[in-house]
Structure formats: C-alpha cells, structure tokens
Amino acid sequence: MAQPTDAAPTGGELRKTPLHGLHAALGGKLVPFAGYEMPVQFAAGILGEHLHTRDAAGLFDVSHMGQARLRGDDPARALEALVPADIAGLATGAMRYTQLTNEAGGIIDDLMVTNAGEHLFLVVNGANKDGDLAHLRAALPGGIEVEHRDGDALLALQGPAAAAVLARLAPGAADLVFMTAAAISVGGIDCFVSRSGYTGEDGFEISLPGDRAEGLARRLLDEPEVEPIGLGARDSLRLEAGLCLHGHDIDGTTTPIEAGLTWSIQKRRRQEGGFPGAGIIQAQLRDGPARRRVGIRPDGRAPAREHTEILDAAGASVGTVTSGGFGPSVGGPVAMGYVQSANAGEGSELGLMVRGRSLAARVVKMPFVPQRYYRGRA
Template identity: 60%
Template sequence: MADQESELLKTALYDLHVELGAKMVPFAGYAMPVQYPLGVKGEHLHTRAKAGLFDVSHMGQVRLTGENRVAELEKLVPGDIAILKPGRTRYSAFTQDDGTILDDLMITNAGDSLFLVINAACKDDDIVHMRANLGDGVSLEEIDDRALLALQGPEAAKVLARFAPSVTDLKFMSFAEVDIAGSPCFVTRSGYTGEDGYEISVPNADAEALARKLLAEDEVEAIGLGARDSLRLEAGLCLYGNDIDTTTTPVEGDLNWIINKRRRAEGGFKGADVILDQLEHGADRKRVGIKPEGKAPAREHTQILNADGEDIGEITSGGFGPTVDGPIAMGYVAIEFAEPGTKVDLMVRGKARPAEVVELPFAPHRYFRG
C-alpha cells in the first residue's frame, strides 16, 4: 500500500512548512499545515493582534473569459454579477436545481475576465459543473501555476505596503494586479478571518520567496488550518461542508444578502423557485450563533434541544474561541427558536448543557472599507 503522505498533493510552500516545524495533515487531498510550534491559540491571537500568513494554495483558482461570461455565470449563482465593476469582488454560491448549495466562492471582475476562487474539496466538482452548464461564448481556464497566500490581521496592510505601497488604497472586496517584490500578483483585499487583510495569487515559482519575505517582517507569523478555523468561526463565516452544503439553501444559511434586488425580481439562476419562495415566505430553519454556558465546547453534530427536551437542530461548527475566551458554535435550529436570546440545551457527552442563541459574529469584523 502506498504511503498516504506520498499520495497527497503538495503546495508550492510544502518544504517551507516542514522547515518551519509545521504539523502536516491531510486536507482536501493536500498535505497542509494544521499548526506551527506557536500553537493554534497562539497563532489565532497573533493574527487578531498583528498579522498572520496562511497558505491557501489548495483552493481552486479559475478564470472565465468570453463575451457571455457574466450572463452565463449568473445562471449558476444568485448574485448580481452584471453590476460588479472592474476591480471589485463579490461572495456568492453555486446553487442547484433544488435551491441547495454546491459550493461558495469569490468572484472578481478582473476587467477582461472573471477570476473565481473556489473551495479545495469542491473544485473538481465545481469545474465539471461549470463546464457542463456554461454555454457558448465562455472559456474556462483552471489556473494551476499560481499559489494563494492570505495575509490577515490589523497590521497586514502596513506590512504588505512595504513591498507594494499601492495596496493601501484597496478597499474591502477590491482587486488589483500588483507587483510585489518583483512578482506579478493578483491581490484582493479580503479574507476568512474577520480581520483586514489580503489574498495574494502569486506564481508558484515565486511563492516561497514571497512567503519568506513576508515572514521575515516582525509582525508576521505563519498560521495553520487550526487557527484559520477558529478565526472564521469567531467571525461567523461559513465553512462549506459544515455550515452550508447540498442539504442547505442560502436562506436557511442566513445568506439572504448574497441575493441582490435584480436577481430576486428576475430569478434565472438554478434553484430560483425554491430560494425566492423561501425569501418571501421564510424557511423552516436557520443558521444561528450559539454560545454554550461554561467551558465545554460543543462540536459539530451536537444535538440542540428545546426546553422540553425536543430535538430542534444540530451544531455544524463549534470549538473554543480564543478571542472571546470561551466556547462558541454555529448551527441550524427550527425557525421558531432562531431569535437571539432563545435558551436551548446542547447534548454534550450525553448530558444536556445550557446554551443561548446569539447574534453573529462573536468577534467584530474589522474590514477596511475606506
């Protein structure tokens, strides 16, 4: 039997991760760093205080070109891509005929093309889905010669501006093609932590050198998947496969805001009948924030009960939030229990433990909006 490690794909930064003492784990078919010697909690708190560098090269990068690219992509997502100006980025989702979510993604208008970033575990299926459904006048290119780095935290802008001063002018969900330390990069001011920061698409051949330059700055530490997960959970951001998937709709997932006014009026995307009906009449359940009492975290698949001990839902993401210094979770509850302040019980290790439905996010977003 082949060694599992040898079967995993490796990003352009694999050797650097090993050199830095990372604990490598299988993730979405790749060998990825889950943590470094600083530890998950230390990495999390460092990102909130200064700046963290994440390798997210396992994500899929796709370019759509052709005169019909916007109209054809709008058949697959509920967002208004036609009003997306050059240099702007939008979060959206691939929906299916039954209204459920095939994947979530970032869409950037790069001027002559649409630049998409899709989830690692879904990218093969996403590309099959797009090739099958994007009509004439659209060409799809899977970009496999570029790494993707995320520099996140309140000092990210100060650090990156030392190498590319123009990034300071970018606002949240904006894009530019920028030369960073001699390398041609695609930069979006966005991320998955709730903090200000950037995602940087860089040629594979230049990725390690750029990562080393950024890590040499006093403010920057290497951050693994463990802290990436706790940061996004505190920020109330969905993880595909946990909080949204092919059993959840955008309305159930509390993602109504991704469906713009024109799309609500016109429809024309997969699952529109189901989704627009839920927008008008409501869904039976909703994704909410949940704060367990005490110190015991509630992990995914934990059962949620009402005061009478009846099953009303399930935790989809849960753990310890270092910034809030306590357990936090997200999950789905029957709509009548979705109001913040509602008391619930969580079945943790066979015992019902008290918790409360709360507003998201747990830690405030600190995006730079100008």
C-alpha cells in the same frame, strides 16, 4: 486516552502546494486536507496563531483552493445562470461572495467572484474544486472558457497589521478597500491582490505564480509582525467571524436563505431569479425558511462540536451544530448550527447534548468577534 481523529485517512497520493517545502522548514505539523498535505499548525500552536492573527498579522497558505479565470462571451451574464449574486453589476476590481446552487436551492460550493477586467476571477474551495470546475465546464455555454489556474499559489495575509506590512512591498495595496482587487506588483512580483479573507480581520489574498510563492512568503515572514498560521487557527478564526465552512455549515441540502446568506443575493437577482433553485430560494425569501443557521454560545465552558444535537427549552430536538469549538479571542466555547426558525431569535434558550447531558446555551448574534474590514478612510 483516545487520540483525536481530525484527519480522515485519504486514498491516493497527497498533493503539495508550492509552499510545502517552506511549511516543513518552518516546523509545520502536516496533515491531509482537501487532498493536500497542509500544515494544521506551526510551533506557536493553534491558540497562539489565532491570537497573533487578531493582534498583528498571520500568513496563510491557501494554495489548495481552486483558482479559475472565466473568459469569452460575457462570462458575467453566463455565470449568473449558476449563482444567485449580481455578477453582471460588478465594477472592474470589485468582488462578491456567492454560491453555486443546485436545483433544490442547495449550495454545491461557495466562492469568490472578482471582475478582473479582461476575465472573471473565481476562487472556490479546495475540497470541491474538481467538481466545481466540471460543473462550470458542463453548465456554462460553449463560448465561455474556464481556465483552471492550477499552477498559481494563493497566500492570505490577515490581521490588523496586514495593511502596513503589505504597503512596504506594494504601496498601492493599502488603497484597496474591502472586497476590491487589482493587479499589483508585490516586491517586484506580478500578483493579483484582493482585500478580503476568511478571518473577520482586515487583510489581503494574493494570487501569484506558484514558482514565486515561496520567495514572497519568506519576504512577508521576514516582517516582524508576520507569523505563519496553519489550518487549525484558520478554522477557529473563521468560526469566530461567523463565516461558513462548506461541507459543514453549508452543503447541497442547505439554501443560502437558511444559511443566513441572504445578504449575498442582490435585489435584482432576488426578483429575477434565473439561477438553479431560484423558485425555492424565492419562496423562502417570501415565506421565511423553516430553519436557520444561528450563532450559539454555551453558558458553560464545555465546547459543543459539530453534529451535537440542539434542543429547545422544553427538551425537543430542534437542530444540529455544524461547527463548534473553543473561540480563543472570545475566551470560551462558540458554535453555529441550524435550528427551527421558532428557536432562531437572539436570546432563544437552547440545550446542547454533549456526552449525554443537555448543556444550557443561547442564540447570539454573529460574528462572535467584531469584524474589522477596511472600508475606506472615515
């Protein structure tokens, strides 16, 4: 039996997050990821961790991600020259998902931007952070300071029990609604907490000094609802939630419009442009893109993995799977990928070329599981 090769060998020394010792102590299976040694799973395994997160609460170490603060002369306006979202219009404590675009309208990286009051707080992908920081420093005007918060940790607490758990340590956290953030003391530690995540569940992301991270992680893991979750379940959770993984579902050759991220470009920016690739993105908004990212459900039980060729009902090649696997909460295979726009309608019949055979599949709406974000009391 051929061994799976999900962990590509990396050159050089792997970095460690402030929670590396805790991962090892908890029995995490450590693999190279984004230049770090990170836990792909713990004792419960990917399936168990995935289901536990949807059922109760999971704690994720995402300290490999890049955290940065932008300060200086109107950093919101300055950042708008690099991303298509409305950043200037962000109220204090509000956050938005956006993309760093290139001149082709492609996505250099996707990121979260929060108006933290006296600075803008950015979270970018771990695998891209060095390039992102270089890009920001080169492209932003001299009056903008880019401070890489390399020593800070980032914990994600996700799942339906996350709010009740965090309220025990930080009563104010429960007042945050989805996509807002605040400086909050959690168990006596000064943290920057946002109500956000990468699982489709309610939850929080907690930025804090690296040297306090293990203490807070242990404190959260002491709560009966909370289990440690590795990168394997993080990937299956985000796939079921229909969320993109940069380098797979989006990259420098895919635009936000093709990727189905049009919702992340607010009206003023669609009209005004003023970001890299704006002409191409505005033309796609007007005329429709030639291809679109769609959700795909195979009819059978066989998962279709990344790079699987997608056929139309007549057998012509119309696209490629960019993420795919087994959805533990769906209880079957799920995938996303790009298809020609003519084949992107809900219910379109597709074939997936798996091991030399075309397996029947169809286009479905994403997310594959209902989102359960907290948007305030009804």
